[in-house]
Amino acid sequence: MPETLLTFETPVIRDWVDFNGHLRDGFYMVLFSYGVDGLMDQIGLDAAGRQATGHSIFTLEAHVNFLHEVKLGAQVQVYCQVLGHDAKRLHVGLALHIKGNDTVMAYSEQMLLSVAMDGPRASPFVPNVAARVQMLATAHRSLPRPAYVGRVISLPAAKTA
């Protein structure tokens, strides 16, 4: 399994499955969203941390590649890699796996923003959070950067016929 951070795990429930009989695209993103919650828990921004600091995280932008169908009842896990950061932004990659299987079922690159909830307004990570972000960034620096990072959506070049 990945050397990145396990941040969420759940079975796929019936509410998330579409008329094609598998996880609806939008709900992959709900799983990644819960994966970001799990990351927040690990950098000091769980409910108690948000309350104490008045800070939270908003998602600015996301990209997702849907790679394989995921079926009802599958036990899925979200692994998170810190790809980069600055004083108030956190660039992460999130990989969806079936538990015990190395295949990436979907991958989402996301840009997260540290916010002070009294605005809400963009605001640097508080020191305790910044230290944990730095620690993760250092730990993940040497891991390979997946091919799904930095993509642009486009139609393939036209072929004859």
Next chain:
Amino acid sequence: MPETLLTFETPVIRDWVDFNGHLRDGFYMVLFSYGVDGLMDQIGLDAAGRQATGHSIFTLEAHVNFLHEVKLGAQVQVYCQVLGHDAKRLHVGLALHIKGNDTVMAYSEQMLLSVAMDGPRASPFVPNVAARVQMLATAHRSLPRPAYVGRVISLPAAKTA
């Protein structure tokens, strides 16, 4: 309101609202997913059309920009613009609005794939669907292409301090 195609409308329900008190990022994507269902209905791929043709649509890839908070109870609409297509792919832009307001609350660019469900495997749009896709593409060709199309996620260039 946009000249593009209205494909979904709903009030924002409690299940979709996060601990920050507004629509959770993942659920914006669920709304866009329902917006694609609405598009499918209008190009002959509603439940009856899927049954008759054995074809459906899968989402290959998506990009989303979260622009404004959306609150519990807001009446939201998804508008769809066809940005391009080929024999089996459909490139669309989806804009989330509050009903009656021109402000784009979130924007998602997506690449959709026509599939034959007996695989499932990639398969060209059936003629009736292809004709409707072509009609929409022609109707939307002259509309402006939003700035959120073709983006890459990245940290801003580093500044001093």
